[in-house]
Amino acid sequence: MYLLLIVYPLVMGAWALAVPSNRRRPWLLPLGGLANLAITWWAVARAGASGLVSAPDAWLWLDPLGKLVLGLLAVLFAICSLYAPGYLSLRSDRPNRLFCANLFVMQAMMASVVLAHHLGLMWVAMEATTLASAPLLYFNSNARSLEAVWKYLLIGSVGIALALLGSFFLAYASLKSGLPPTLDFDRLLSQAPRLSFPWLRAAFVLLLIGYGTKMGLAPMHTWKPDAYGEAPGLVGALLAGGVTSCAFLAILRIHQIQVASTGAHMAHDMMILMGLFSMAVAAVFMAGQRDFKRMLAYSSIEHMGILILGIGIGGGAADGALLHMINNALTKGALFLSAGNIHRAFGSKLTDSVHGAIRRTPLSGGLFLAGFLAIAGSPPFGPFVSEFTILNAALAGGRYVTGGLFLLLMAAVFISMGATVLAVVQGKPPVDDGPGRFHDSVATGLPIVLFMALVLLLGLSIPAPLETLLREAARSLEARQ
């Protein structure tokens, strides 16, 4: 049954390859995105109703954490797919056959990462998301995107190779303890207390570095500004909201095993350190950032840091991190799509020549500003709630230094990012050079409005079904502590 979640996007991808018309092909995306959302809805609801439990040796199943991430991926993909036809009609000079097909393949592979309960299979799917997204990054086919895609592929592949070595170490940890070697997640989880500790410790470090590279945690983040800076906004939204959430899920799974064994302390300290370091790197490189798409990449590094920090602190902060994963993904969707529109409208993504976005493209400019306020943690938007939860838990747990640094870095990022965002939004736009320029339209505006509406909704009140999903997911993280 769960196979449908993977097979359906693949079929749509094949269909996209087969459609000959460059003009009509992009319309498959909203069709596929919405149907995929419906299938996901059905799968998540059904898994909840039957109270699905772990079936040993089942490689694909939907657990509470999986439900949360899968739902997020489906919403993100659906809204991005609504944006695609409008965007691709503006870029009708470029062939979009591979672009459309690979978007579907990427969605299928992300769903596989979430469903996989075999760490080897999860690894294969994660590497496949990297490979499927490479042609998406190269959509503009110029020297800059070539450089970005090369770094993305090489750093991503090396990082993920370390994750495979870490997975092997994990399997060896079970072999060393006299158990049959396995990469089956649920078996590893149930055997965790008996796993050989030196191997487990080395495995955790490798897996954190490996999947941390895919997440874009500092200091393995170097590919991110280049990749997000050169990718079309639509692809940036899917990478920053989708692929990173998948990599976060992979780390959560490893974390579950680590917690279920013995030495959770080492893991927690390492995650806190890495989280704060990512936030610090983001704050430094955002200061004086002239390229607003690269700025969004650093913002993504910052928020990946916040996620891993929340898990490192644990308890209520872990609940906050799960909520923040959703808030971050949806807000990044709004930011990347509006940044893409502004980029189109000005033909540049540097603050040297982009001013007054709110005048030339009132909708995109306004939403870009709102997205910035949301991601920086201003009420009444969703990220405020999740960031506040993490901070609260840090302070309540007596981690004053961590909490203080968290606040300080948030403030630093707010100031640096604010300077760049205001430079883009305010002021007088340069002289309009001709009628061919991009203007806001329903096709390219509505998806961003949807993203921001969800972000606002999550800030005001969390819908009951999501609340249940979050509670179940949080419980599965803590279950064996």
Added chain:
Amino acid sequence: MAEILDPILITALALNFVALGVSRVKGAVNAVALQGILLGTLPLLVHPEIHPRGIVLVVVTIALKGYVLPWFLLHAMREANIRHEVNPVVGYKSSLFLGAVGTGLAIVYSSTLPLASEHAGMLFVPASLATVWTGFLLLTTRREAIMQVLGYLVLENGLFVFGVLLLEAMPFLVEAGVLLDLFTAVFVMGIIIHQIGREFSSISTEHLSELKE
């Protein structure tokens, strides 16, 4: 069994140094191909009672790493019409030295990891870690895009050595998936190398330096 395994692993380690020290790209490609073939036979030697599906995987692995991928890389090199000399960031002597230090550290570190009794005294873990290290060195100290891809392949060979100890944990589907990913990765990288060659008339990644702060 160890009497056949150790010479194979030691040869694979020696090939790491060939890849680090050789001055022509083609020589490095051949060294990595030979390493792939040698290591590809390991599953048969470690698990003589291997399943027929396992034998298929062994054959595909050897064909892929020993012939298909090297051919593809050399083809991409010829198409891009590039220089055949390696132009390393870190000189050959220093690379070899770093390789030797890394191999030494790999041996020391592996001795701290407890081995299962059936693997005691085997060279698998140090050979794996040293090969992973060599892959890293190639990736970071070589400017040619092809040499970086070779670094990735050497890295993967290192992982493969470790994976041989864990065949039971890797179902057919997963191993086939890993191979498919490897093939696709090198294929995509080859296409990009082709594009880099077209864009810059050279495949040195020195040209890929526009994106920075």
